[in-house]
Amino acid sequence: MYLEIDHVEKVFPPRGGAKEVKALDGICIEINKGELVTMLGPSGCGKTTTLRLIAGFEFPTGGNILLDGKLINNVPTHKRDMSMVFQSYAIFPHLNVYENIAYGLNVQKISKDDQKRRINQVLEMVHLEGFETRAPNQLSGGQQQRVALARALVMEPKVLLMDEPLSNLDTKLREKMRFEIRQLQRELGFTCVYVTHDQLEAMVLSDKVVVMNAGKIEQIGAPRDIYRYPKTKFVADFIGRANFLNGIIRNVSQNELEIEVEGKTIFLFDPRYVDFNAGEKVDVVVRPEMVHVRREEGKFEAKIIQAAYLGESIEYVLDLNGKQITAHETDPARLDIIPEKSNVKVSFIENCLHVLKA
Ligand SMILES: Nc1ncnc2c1ncn2[C@@H]1O[C@H](COP(=O)(O)OP(=O)(O)O)[C@@H](O)[C@H]1O
């Protein structure tokens, strides 16, 4: 393990009539060398605070931060070998592209020859060759963000920290930059902690996603694990979309759960559910894409409240025994819309469902 956040707590003291804020409540994260880890969560959950503690702009009020086995709690920021990229880019408006990237190298008194070599290298990485003498106001948002990235990378940091670096870009450019950052990170193998509130961005970029809520960690896992096996209702709802249905475990055998849901029995085959007991109440997590809506056949009876044609898919809101559930149909062979108010049959792709202890 390379970077370790060990039971870190951050309390901001009361100030000007405002109460104290416990921004981080004993969080633990382990980051390996060369990994890209994203911190994901709603606004105010503590993502930026975590990054600022790692960077040394703030210090923890409890717990420890270790880099390469050494305690760095009180090491000042300029001695941590970390670079940070911000949402606002924070490039210097009065310096051109080359000078912006050279800034940190000058502070470190790196020779002009070495500077030139390293700057040319990063300019190539971020596809800004030929832009050396441009002023920041002659660059697009995406180019400015590439300058910020180049300026961070040229320092060859032990850890690159990025705080919502793509939030100011439009959707298309954001999607492109996601892949560029991911590719660059894979090629160069730097260690990166990346903050975002955008779950798709987190899924695309990450080796590991840390899902945070109100100063605590809800779950840490690979993108597929947090989507497929969320540990809490919060994670199930924040990563993708989820319908929750009440269920009762009726039978547990070796690898199989038998669950009663809305008067019917569904089956889940997965050894990871062995610690459930018969009679236990559960929340069944049903992703919209796991719901099939048919005119003729299906396990449950339902009524269509809303039907919307989205081109590549159809979205239904259904009434199932008085509960609203959302279905997302992508089967192109069935892309005729069943009209609103129709009575339909609904079934689930049962083996893709997930259960949480209620
Ligand atoms: N310097 C500060 N003083 C007091 N409270 C702060 C300070 N910085 C952040 N906070 C509070 O800590 C919590 C977490 O903030 P932050 O880490 O910025 O969240 P995020 O980046 O996830 O949106 C929020 O409630 C915020 O208001």
Ligand SMILES: [Mg+2]
């Ligand atoms: Mg923030």
